Amino acid sequence: MFAQLAPWLKTARNALLDLLFPPRCVACRRSGNWFCAACQAQIQPIRPPLCAHCGRPSTRTPCPFCHKQPLAMNGTRAVAFFDHPLRQAIHALKYEQRTELAAPLGDLLSDYLRAHPLPADALIAVPLHPTRERERGYNQAALLAQAIHTRLGLPVWTDALTRVRATRTQTELNAAERRTNVAEAFAATARVAGARLVLVDDVLTTGATMNACAVALRECGAQTVWGVALARPRLD
Numbered sequence: 001m002f003a004q005l006a007p008w009l010k011t012a013r014n015a016l017l018d019l020l021f022p023p024r025c026v027a028c029r030r031s032g033n034w035f036c037a038a039c040q041a042q043i044q045p046i047r048p049p050l051c052a053h054c055g056r057p058s059t060r061t062p063c064p065f066c067h068k069q070p071l072a073m074n075g076t077r078a079v080a081f082f083d084h085p086l087r088q089a090i091h092a093l094k095y096e097q098r099t100e101l102a103a104p105l106g107d108l109l110s111d112y113l114r115a116h117p118l119p120a121d122a123l124i125a126v127p128l129h130p131t132r133e134r135e136r137g138y139n140q141a142a143l144l145a146q147a148i149h150t151r152l153g154l155p156v157w158t159d160a161l162t163r164v165r166a167t168r169t170q171t172e173l174n175a176a177e178r179r180t181n182v183a184e185a186f187a188a189t190a191r192v193a194g195a196r197l198v199l200v201d202d203v204l205t206t207g208a209t210m211n212a213c214a215v216a217l218r219e220c221g222a223q224t225v226w227g228v229a230l231a232r233p234r235l236d
């Protein structure tokens with residue numbers, strides 16, 4: 001019922017509701033915090049063996065996906081599968097103005113990167129188109145990158161990559177359509193020359209968006225580009 005509200009109004013509504021009702025877990029509704037420990041304990045991490053390129057569970061590198069369509073970047077990784085309750089938490093961060101969730105979800109990414117380090121001079125959030133970011137009031141990927149910065153101290157470059165073309169939402173598109181949809185949607189700056197970069201996003205599906213970001217970064221001379229996301233669907 002609040003889907004059409006402006007971002008500031010949703011934020012105001014949330015602030016008012018927070019005063020009236022203490023935080024409740026977005027996944028199980030238990031009171032106490034926005035994403036409770038019991039729900040976090042249910043998250044299913046993606047465990048090896050993985051394809052060394054795309055990070056999908058696979059005993060072979062390249063996996064069948066990468067064999068068919070090699071990545072234009074060093075590799076991608078996702079922390080966990082896009083299942084309940086992580087799915088609810090990401091949805092609330094993205095669509096319900098629950099920006100508080102960037103802290104616990106950023107912790108998941110930080111713990112992952114600490115255990116599985118990637119070469120990184122800087123983090124870059126996958127950009128939203130400015131129009132979409134205005135509608136939402138924030139970019140959830142940027143909030144996650146900032147949360148990793150707070151925990152691990154890695155710098156976040158906010159001006160190095162921009163989305164120069166609005167794209168259709170990827171949800172209804174197949175892998176080939178996704179690649180066409182996002183091709184040349186991004187532009188990087190000379191700042192990235194020689195840098196080892198890690199792209200940050202909430203959900204990794206086919207990798208088409210991160211790949212398009214990586215193409216732009218490499219055209220401007222980035223040395224390495226990896227991507228990390230909170231979650232990926234089990235089948236994509």
Ligand SMILES: [Zn+2]
Binds near residue numbers: 025035037038039040
């Ligand atoms: Zn919960």
Ligand SMILES: [Zn+2]
Binds near residue numbers: 051062066
């Ligand atoms: Zn692969």
